[in-house]
Amino acid sequence: MRQTMPVRLGPAEDTLIAQLTSVGASAEADRMTVAGLPTRRVESYHYTDLKTLLKTVPPLATPANQASAPALRVAGAYQLMIANGVVQGASTAPAGVIVGKSAGGVLTSRDDVLVHLNGALAREALTLTLESSVDPVIQIDRRCEGDAAHVADAVKIFVADNGSAVILETFSGSDAAHVGNHATYLALGKNAVVTHITVDLSAKASSHFASNEYSLAEGAKLRTVTIHAGAGLSRSQVFARFVGAGAHADFTGLNLVADGQHNDITIDIRHGVAHTTSQEMYKQIARGRSKAVFQGKIVVERDAQKTDAKMMMQGLMLSDEAEILSKPELEIYADDVVCGHGSTCGELDEDSMFYLMSRGIPKAEAETMLVRGFIAEVLDPIEDEALNEALNGIVDGWLLGK
């Protein structure tokens, strides 16, 4: 009994409906049948029309037991792995870390197709409880292995009051046309200090979708870094909610978009209580014929007086055929707040290039220096030297078109 006109469904949607039905998620299957994948007419998918961009969806993943080297080597990091949605065995956890598993998805409900799909399809979640200050970088290697597969996986992290950690998640796998749908829920206790970095390094043929949800208690400090340097089609969503006074977060990211790619970072930051602050700083670099999308929404709820939020998007076009899009949105329901946003877009400065080259620095190296300068604001705050080097290495590799 459908009231609405049925939408015309494509092969990707047909596969998704069958997959949802096969796991018993009939409500989600119905929803997909009625609404289909979002098109440009859905506001939050205006620039990333999934109906057009996601042409096919591969079969649901079968478990893989892969023990290959991590996608990114960071000296001294504690390694965890999820392969094709299955949490892999891990070595002894460092002090203050409890590693576990739970059934099902991890995100709170939200009317978003990627969130719905993950909730229905993720079978188990890796859970981490961080009880105190954790010394080594925690690296979670999330992989899509074998033949092209639709992979849903999930991670849930609780950081206790006064705890601190640096958490790196990398997304990678075989070269097949996977569709990865990843979810991370991260709750920061009072005065917890967390850096959470997600890096997409998956194959160009694949599609990468990630939804990260954050909750910040009183006095918590969070830094997020969302990096896209892999999949041909990607969308990373950052949903954050401030629930305790005195909390602060820096939401940052690098959207590195190569020829033929469409990569989207969409953030939705909610200041729910008084006296919280956030700074959003996203940099997009696009080359070839490509599209980079940033959507930044900040919501200041009625009780969230004294909110201070500043959002910035800076774009760097390395070709005339690249497109860099930015949609900032401020929704402010409190009256005593400081909120602002800005965005700029440009090419590499010719005079700077000439100056560097006039000192003997070859063109490619000069470009790398300027791009490193452009992104420094995002990577410089990463204090762990090995991690900082590894992240800069990703950018250098991307520039070389690896």
Add this chain to the structure above:
Amino acid sequence: MTTPILEIRNLHARIEEREILKGVNLIIPPGEVHAVMGRNGSGKSTLSYVLAGKEDYEITEGEVLLDGENLLEMDPAERAAAGLFLAFQYPIEIPGVATMTFLKAAINAQRKARGEGELSTPDFMRAVKTAGTELNVDTDMLKRPLNVGFSGGEKKRAEVLQMALLQPKMCILDETDSGLDIDALQVVSKGVNALRAANRSMLVITHYQRLLNHIVPDVVHVFSDGRIVESGDKDLALQLEAKGYADFDGAAA
């Protein structure tokens, strides 16, 4: 005859349909310092940019040889590796690039292009320190992003510091004296003079005869409307100072 370090033959260049260089001829033998003086807008900086390889200009005629090599076929980095150095009239500020990183990259890129090995970090630091002391450049300043927040005079001193580190064959100094205080002028001139050598030549663009008391040129050229209209010894600069350009380029002052 020995090969000149720089040889410019009938060089014409235009920008956006406007001809700026209208037949420049200039030969600088090894070891010589030539000064170029001329009115604002006569094309002196344009000449320096064209020599360094800035893209904006279209070369319509002429030839430039650097120590016998065809300069115009090289990109700016290749020209630098071949031994050309331009001290900019207006050095560019580059936020996000640390001065030290830049200096090291420049030195090592040139060494690599010449088939030499990289300079070790201690050797590099020593070289920077020595040059910095000679030119009164505070090495703390070099921890900042390239030229960012440097005063006008500091920028000029940093240019000469780069020149001292890179040891070019052919130095072009575009108004390096402007913006320098009296003491800085002495220090910079001393630094430049220290670089004078039998196998290194210099082209010094300036508006002020005063600089030429410190850096004494072998030849002085008067530049007007895109070409050299008069050449002479260092006394030519004194005549210019006394009488202005009108006697030399025929235009009203």
